[in-house]
Amino acid sequence: MSNPELVIRKAVWKGEEVDLLVSGGRVLEVTPSSDTMYEGAEVVAAKGMLLMPGLTDVHTHLREPGFEYKEDIESGLRAAAYGGFSNIMCMANTSPVNDNEVVTARMVEKAAKVRPQGPRLFPVGALTKELKGEEITAMHELAGAGCVAFSNDGLPVASTELFRRAVEYASDTGRPVIDHCEDPYLGVGAGMNEGPTSSRKGLSAQPDIAEASQVARDILMSEYLDTPIHLAHISCSKSVDLIRWAKDRGVKVTAETCPHYLLLTEERAGEYDPAAKVNPPLRRMEDVHAVVEALSDGTIDMLATDHAPHAGYEKEVEFMLAPCGISGLDTALSLTWSLVSSGELDFEAFIRAWTVNPCRTFGLPLNTFSKGDPADFFLFDPSQEWVVEPGSMHSKGKNTPFAGETLKGRVASHFLEGKKIV
The missing domain is CATH 3.20.20.140 (Metal-dependent hydrolases)
Structure with missing residues (x-):
């Protein structure tokens, strides 16, 4: 196995704490979480956040x-x-x-x-x-x-x-x-x-x-x-x-x-x-x-x-x-x-x-976290509360019947082909 360029450490996937290894914009492996050191890899501490495709x-x-x-x-x-x-x-x-x-x-x-x-x-x-x-x-x-x-x-x-x-x-x-x-x-x-x-x-x-x-x-x-x-x-x-x-x-x-x-x-x-x-x-x-x-x-x-x-x-x-x-x-x-x-x-x-x-x-790119899949994923904090209001929305459109409501769960960081976009 080649050395990963990116390691997402201690994320939760399907109820298990895992490490996600990424190389060349693709999923290399999802392994049980460990303290293994990978030379030259960027390590992102997920701190128990959910790993989502x-x-x-x-x-x-x-x-x-x-x-x-x-x-x-x-x-x-x-x-x-x-x-x-x-x-x-x-x-x-x-x-x-x-x-x-x-x-x-x-x-x-x-x-x-x-x-x-x-x-x-x-x-x-x-x-x-x-x-x-x-x-x-x-x-x-x-x-x-x-x-x-x-x-x-x-x-x-x-x-x-x-x-x-x-x-x-x-x-x-x-x-x-x-x-x-x-x-x-x-x-x-x-x-x-x-x-x-x-x-x-x-x-x-x-x-x-x-x-x-x-x-x-x-x-x-x-x-x-x-x-x-x-x-x-x-x-x-x-x-x-x-x-x-x-x-x-x-x-x-x-x-x-x-x-x-x-x-x-x-x-x-x-x-x-x-x-x-x-x-x-x-x-x-x-x-x-x-x-x-x-x-x-x-x-x-x-x-x-x-x-x-x-x-x-x-x-x-x-x-x-x-x-x-x-x-x-x-x-x-x-x-x-x-x-x-x-x-x-x-x-x-x-x-x-x-x-x-x-x-x-x-027929679009799909990540199932299998080896070779595009490393498109995000870390999700299910406990974060936020209020739906104009200042919290990134779209120009603020027209939502959920305005003023408090929702739980938000994206902490988002990666596309292993590159952080949020």
Whole structure:
């Protein structure tokens, strides 16, 4: 075994105190902790902090180009670094839309320029030109420029025929399609779940079948074409039931959910709080339980932030006038760790959902702490308390329904390919 260049000493991994040995940006070995001296190695004392593989977020809105007042690539990647994310997939709803290789290349180049130390940025290309749902993009060119998936993001393709052709075309590139599952004619973008709460509060709302009906379409399409389709930000029990049925049949669908669907209900949006307005909307407590269970048993494959930053003045308006979206890169780790701490989610499911499944689904760098894996990891202090307030957030977007709350657990240091980035 070659001599390590970096040693993380006395960290905790899966309940055991270990030393992590790194050489050439790769994992050399994880060994029981000892006082072994390694000549020339940098030694970092972890002091019992948790050792975590770098997280991957498959659904992030970095807003650049075009909406840099909300977020830009530098600020988004900085928030990602402090949030524990080594890989970030950014969506195509920019201005201009990321529907051609020029925009893709500029995103990749900007990320390398402003955050050369990382996190890594992987663009998601538009499924249709200008996200209009009328004409398929040149996906081979987008893939060649660096896109790892294709999506029409928050503007789902209404034409099932066009969607079919787009999925077939994407499969030729070896990249999956990510679909925002929402019937384009049923309570679009309402930001509130339809039910007794919305009726009582007098708010326009979206029923859960708006999501579930599109999930059903995508499942049938995936089975018919024998082609993977990834289902974005699953929020309701009906969708969970459909996905579980599909996986029992061997359909090649994967799915994600977000921290807010695991922790909040429609009652929060029913307080007329624009910070809790998100699409799909927060659902019922029964849906929260179903989504947590699905994440735990693997029916839902992965977590994602759906980080959607907005300027303060855009959210500080009446509920129905506010845009949908929650800023999530700063808080996602601590929020989902709270489910591990409470016993609602086991550690293996947590790691699987934030690292293994997203990386394997989209072909991204993955650290399982096996020899030769990229040394992407962070030290996590589960006891550190912090208050979610503007000064504690690295994203430009401060729009979060968790503002003012005290969370436990924060990144102490973050390494990408063995180099410290936080």
